[in-house]
Amino acid sequence: MTPGAAPLGKDLLALEPLATEQIQLILDTAEPFKEISERAIKKVPTLRGATIVNLFFEASTRTRVSFEFAEKRLSADTVNVAASGSSVTKGETLVDTARNLEAMRIDMVVIRHGASGAAQFLAERIESNVINAGDGTHEHPTQGLLDLLTLRDHFKHLDGVKVCIVGDVLHSRVARSNIWGLKKMGAAVAVCGPRSLLPNAIDEFGVTVFDRLDEAVEWADALNILRLQLERMQLGYIPSLREYNRVFGVTRERLERSKRDILILHPGPMNRGVEIDSDVADGPFSVILDQVTNGVAVRMAVLYLLSGGKPELAEKAKAGAA
Amino acid sequence: MAASPASQSRTVLDARALVRTLRRMADEIVELNNGTEGLVIVGIQRRGVQLAARIVAMINEREKAGVPQGALDITLYRDDLQTVGPRPVVGPTSIPVDIDGKHVVIVDDVLYTGRTVRAALDELADFGRPRRIALAVLIDRGGRELPIAPDVVGKAVEVSAEQRVDVFVEELDGKDAVILASKSGDE
Numbered sequence: 001m002t003p004g005a006a007p008l009g010k011d012l013l014a015l016e017p018l019a020t021e022q023i024q025l026i027l028d029t030a031e032p033f034k035e036i037s038e039r040a041i042k043k044v045p046t047l048r049g050a051t052i053v054n055l056f057f058e059a060s061t062r063t064r065v066s067f068e069f070a071e072k073r074l075s076a077d078t079v080n081v082a083a084s085g086s087s088v089t090k091g092e093t094l095v096d097t098a099r100n101l102e103a104m105r106i107d108m109v110v111i112r113h114g115a116s117g118a119a120q121f122l123a124e125r126i127e128s129n130v131i132n133a134g135d136g137t138h139e140h141p142t143q144g145l146l147d148l149l150t151l152r153d154h155f156k157h158l159d160g161v162k163v164c165i166v167g168d169v170l171h172s173r174v175a176r177s178n179i180w181g182l183k184k185m186g187a188a189v190a191v192c193g194p195r196s197l198l199p200n201a202i203d204e205f206g207v208t209v210f211d212r213l214d215e216a217v218e219w220a221d222a223l224n225i226l227r228l229q230l231e232r233m234q235l236g237y238i239p240s241l242r243e244y245n246r247v248f249g250v251t252r253e254r255l256e257r258s259k260r261d262i263l264i265l266h267p268g269p270m271n272r273g274v275e276i277d278s279d280v281a282d283g284p285f286s287v288i289l290d291q292v293t294n295g296v297a298v299r300m301a302v303l304y305l306l307s308g309g310k311p312e313l314a315e316k317a318k319a320g321a322a
Numbered sequence: 323m324a325a326s327p328a329s330q331s332r333t334v335l336d337a338r339a340l341v342r343t344l345r346r347m348a349d350e351i352v353e354l355n356n357g358t359e360g361l362v363i364v365g366i367q368r369r370g371v372q373l374a375a376r377i378v379a380m381i382n383e384r385e386k387a388g389v390p391q392g393a394l395d396i397t398l399y400r401d402d403l404q405t406v407g408p409r410p411v412v413g414p415t416s417i418p419v420d421i422d423g424k425h426v427v428i429v430d431d432v433l434y435t436g437r438t439v440r441a442a443l444d445e446l447a448d449f450g451r452p453r454r455i456a457l458a459v460l461i462d463r464g465g466r467e468l469p470i471a472p473d474v475v476g477k478a479v480e481v482s483a484e485q486r487v488d489v490f491v492e493e494l495d496g497k498d499a500v501i502l503a504s505k506s507g508d509e
Contacts, residue, residue: 028411046399307409308408308409
């Protein structure tokens, strides 16, 4: 690491380009941040004076609220901009929206957008730090990180842990961030789902593919169960929700066939009775709510690490004034 | 003292002197508090935590008490976070008891500018409202930039700005010692 360089760079756009040490750094930094949310006064002054815009072009409750808590617990000032009710509906481009926000002297942008690559597009055009909160079917890096942290909490390490991602991998940015992150941390990764919902080039990801859930259950230490987006059925990817539940739904009966206790993760929101049964979601091996708790700590860690002092900006300001 | 030539180092406390000093500090803390009732000892990461643990063990042994111990990492409360480049590593904080109405003693290895202690006071305030907060330091090297004074001092040492005080503890460094070194020296 070159001295003086921020260990993460300006932005967090994806897990794919990160080095193992960088992911390690984020997870290790998240550890002490967990404690802050347990305090009576859940706030530290670290980002006092920093202004963060949460720019959400897609609906989100969990991720937006999680980011907002993370920002507020670090004492940043936050503004939420949703696509509906903003100038976006009047046809303003993404860059114009961001440049206008930046003209109000903001420090960071958290962006969720329906188009893959939107976060990077923005990051290349503005000076503020950009954090990707989900872009199209590309990546959702902070979700990947909170999944890694939750797995690491449970298994104490990630090396050699067998994780199977179950469901609609094709459309899932969560799956992509998980695959990259897990592989970099030395975990063994598999996917399981209907072939129509797996990417054609799944082999290039270097993961094991299970066509039957029973095989995945036999193999895995943990299942990360993806949400089945209900509109997939209308588009003909699966015959019916009942059919999907019968073949790929994670039920207690299925899990009991394994000799091992299998850890259950789900990024939410859940379709109970479709991809996951209530018995499993609320069962003793479910860490679904731990994921939510860890999400705040991981996002605090990312905000903290990206918010590095900016000596180069100070230099630039000096040059501009001269 | 003018700028001292490099590579000169001097032992301020050796292993035995360090233990003796901590023992005296432990006694002074108990005296200051009139016993161990309501006493909570909080070490500042990193070396303050090990020193606090030793002091607590000494007090508990002599006084047959169970003084609670905490650890404070003040990184997130530093006043220079806007200007330092890469983010400093954050260590664990744990305050295992309610500190409202208690007598909290902050333990740190070296007291210099006072900025760490300022940050620690701010952080403690987020955990509650102690009846009193006192400061115990192994080494007071002078050079304060804030109006902060220690209540218990292991050893006061005159140190110029060009010099550095290195505290080594068995638990982290494999040896107990306090060494005065020139800043441009090794490491």
